[in-house]
Amino acid sequence: MKNELINYCLRLGDSSLILGQRLAEWCSKGPMLEEDIALTNISLDFFGQSRMLYSYIAELKGGDETEDTVAFRRNEREFYNILLAERPNGHFGDTIVRSFFVDAFNFHHYSKLKESKDSVIAAFAEKSLKEVVYHLRHSSEWVIRLGDGTEESKLKVQTSLNELWSYTGDMFDMNDGDHLLTSEGIAIDLEEIKPLWNATIESVLKRGKLDLPESKYMQKGSRNAMHSEYLGHLLCEMQYIQRAYPNSQW
Amino acid sequence: MTDLDKFLEKINNNIKIEPKDWMPDGYRKHLQRQMSQHAHSEVIGMQPEGNWITRAPSLRAKVILLAKVQDEAGHGQYLYSAAETLGKSRAVYIEELQSRKAKYSSIFNYPTLNWADMGAVGWLVDGAAIVNQVSLQKTSYGPYARAMVKICKEESFHQRQGYEIISKMALGSPEQKEMAQDAMNRFWWPSIMMFGPHDQDSARSGDAMKWGIKIESNDDLRQKFIDKTVAQAELIGLTIPDKDLKWNEETKHYDFGAMDWDEFWSVVNGDGPCNDDRINHHIKAHEEGRWVREAANAYAEKNN
Amino acid sequence: MDNQGDIWEVFIQSKPGLAHKHVGNIHAMGKEMALQNARDMYTRRQEGTCIWVVKFADITSSIPEEDGSFFEPSNDKIYRQAVHYIMPEGSKNI
Numbered sequence: 071m072k073n074e075l076i077n078y079c080l081r082l083g084d085s086s087l088i089l090g091q092r093l094a095e096w097c098s099k100g101p102m103l104e105e106d107i108a109l110t111n112i113s114l115d116f117f118g119q120s121r122m123l124y125s126y127i128a129e130l131k132g133g134d135e136t137e138d139t140v141a142f143r144r145n146e147r148e149f150y151n152i153l154l155a156e157r158p159n160g161h162f163g164d165t166i167v168r169s170f171f172v173d174a175f176n177f178h179h180y181s182k183l184k185e186s187k188d189s190v191i192a193a194f195a196e197k198s199l200k201e202v203v204y205h206l207r208h209s210s211e212w213v214i215r216l217g218d219g220t221e222e223s224k225l226k227v228q229t230s231l232n233e234l235w236s237y238t239g240d241m242f243d244m245n246d247g248d249h250l251l252t253s254e255g256i257a258i259d260l261e262e263i264k265p266l267w268n269a270t271i272e273s274v275l276k277r278g279k280l281d282l283p284e285s286k287y288m289q290k291g292s293r294n295a296m297h298s299e300y301l302g303h304l305l306c307e308m309q310y311i312q313r314a315y316p317n318s319q320w
Numbered sequence: 321m322t323d324l325d326k327f328l329e330k331i332n333n334n335i336k337i338e339p340k341d342w343m344p345d346g347y348r349k350h351l352q353r354q355m356s357q358h359a360h361s362e363v364i365g366m367q368p369e370g371n372w373i374t375r376a377p378s379l380r381a382k383v384i385l386l387a388k389v390q391d392e393a394g395h396g397q398y399l400y401s402a403a404e405t406l407g408k409s410r411a412v413y414i415e416e417l418q419s420r421k422a423k424y425s426s427i428f429n430y431p432t433l434n435w436a437d438m439g440a441v442g443w444l445v446d447g448a449a450i451v452n453q454v455s456l457q458k459t460s461y462g463p464y465a466r467a468m469v470k471i472c473k474e475e476s477f478h479q480r481q482g483y484e485i486i487s488k489m490a491l492g493s494p495e496q497k498e499m500a501q502d503a504m505n506r507f508w509w510p511s512i513m514m515f516g517p518h519d520q521d522s523a524r525s526g527d528a529m530k531w532g533i534k535i536e537s538n539d540d541l542r543q544k545f546i547d548k549t550v551a552q553a554e555l556i557g558l559t560i561p562d563k564d565l566k567w568n569e570e571t572k573h574y575d576f577g578a579m580d581w582d583e584f585w586s587v588v589n590g591d592g593p594c595n596d597d598r599i600n601h602h603i604k605a606h607e608e609g610r611w612v613r614e615a616a617n618a619y620a621e622k623n624n
Numbered sequence: 625m626d627n628q629g630d631i632w633e634v635f636i637q638s639k640p641g642l643a644h645k646h647v648g649n650i651h652a653m654g655k656e657m658a659l660q661n662a663r664d665m666y667t668r669r670q671e672g673t674c675i676w677v678v679k680f681a682d683i684t685s686s687i688p689e690e691d692g693s694f695f696e697p698s699n700d701k702i703y704r705q706a707v708h709y710i711m712p713e714g715s716k717n718i
Contacts, residue, residue, distance in 0.1 A: 094373050094382075097389055098366040098601070101609025102628060103397045104650055104661040110390040111664050117383045124379070138378045162612045204663075211656055218622065219615025226611065311377035311435055318493050320377040320435070320485075340687065387668075394665055401649050404631070410651065411626040470648075474669075610626070613653070617627050620654030 074247030083123030090116030217278025239288025336462035359399035429592030442482015460532030
């Protein structure tokens, strides 16, 4: 079961790391100084979450593994982050909608995961939940503001919602290992999360006077390390120093 | 007693000048220029370091750098906020930056080309800035002094993280050491020129000292910085790229070589390697954020 | 002219039971954003337990030049200060 547990932690940790990396790309590009700082704060939370899980993975794997070997020495097909996390930032509305979908998921997911029988995962979920409550508030309020702001912002954010919608199904995907861990009380059955997530999305969109995107084909694959082409470029950039000077200390 | 007498009496008695107090027009203008320049420097300064956040070599290095650059945004905000008390809005200050009417510290017009530059920027550039900012905690304008106190408190980790990065590299593999020395070579002279021209060539220093805006002169601050930095460089085996640098037993200070003021002024006036890139980056982000600010304003009008 | 939102003054309570203290200001559009921005700007180092934000335009200030007429009337009313009273030698806890 150790391998399943490691793989499950990679799912959680990679999603945090990759979304954190995307949000960090906003640094010095925010629409206002105050918002620049908000986005960086959220990014820092995600990095913190991934570090917690990577340290656990390194401990489970043993040997010379560290949080950094886990983060910097794997390729695309070894990453298990949700597809939404790797979507490019686009404009501010795209970034907010991407965050909103993920934050709502994390909120309901971690609310249950904090009861996990694995004490590290439970502690991770409990700590992360405090951060996620704020993330969700931040992204929801922006969705509402943009939805009920100007004609231009309404059109933009509705388009972001429609375009990113097909990546949301992927968050709920589970592999055999996840089912095993669920039966052991370690992981959460994501089918249970779905109606809660839907309810949050619907209520926020309603407050923002926005339409729920039409259901259509859902992308998936990340649970088996299948990704878009964007991930490889993100990893190239993120891992460059560790790859170029593999035996150095920084 | 005239308004001016009362004002000067406060300065002489170290009583802070507050936003609603009477102040000479020149004092207000000098502060508007200096404080906004300081704010712009924090904000533009996010770019050369932001350049490495996505490429930081460890997760620890990444969060430290991100938190540091975020602090700079915060410090820019504190300074704009203090500068706004002088009756000019942040929007106007930003417009002056983008139209190049206002300046920012010239050091940020140099590119960051390897990871050791994150060390050099923190250690040397922030190091120089801190020497200046510690001195400015005693400046005569209340909001500026208070912003400086807050900034100095938060900046205490900035220089240390820079020195940590560069010392690890200077004491690391030959390749790392080479990068560290390269960073040192590129950042040393621009860092010591951050303190501005020699006192005798500094046109506005006179008034600034008289009004208690500046507490110590450019040359004194520069000397302070050099004196404390030389030993730090020696400790980690880096060579300061100045063949004239040597300890002077008589003055108890380091003597150092002549700075290239032609280069300094050409970079200040727009001809540095990154001047256009820095301003264009700022304008692009500002323009791309316009619809967001408009939406937020429209929403607030409807709902508050 | 670009609109950077209103200026909001920020007050933070650093521990339960203490008074809210002025720490600075932020720009924001609307009170929810003001609260969020204040949180991100001023509690990055765990400085607080509660935040107040007040729109700067809603604050009325006395005028420093009129300090005299505003504050001097209480100068001669030192009977409002505890130290004004002489307690008998040896009295404690009062």
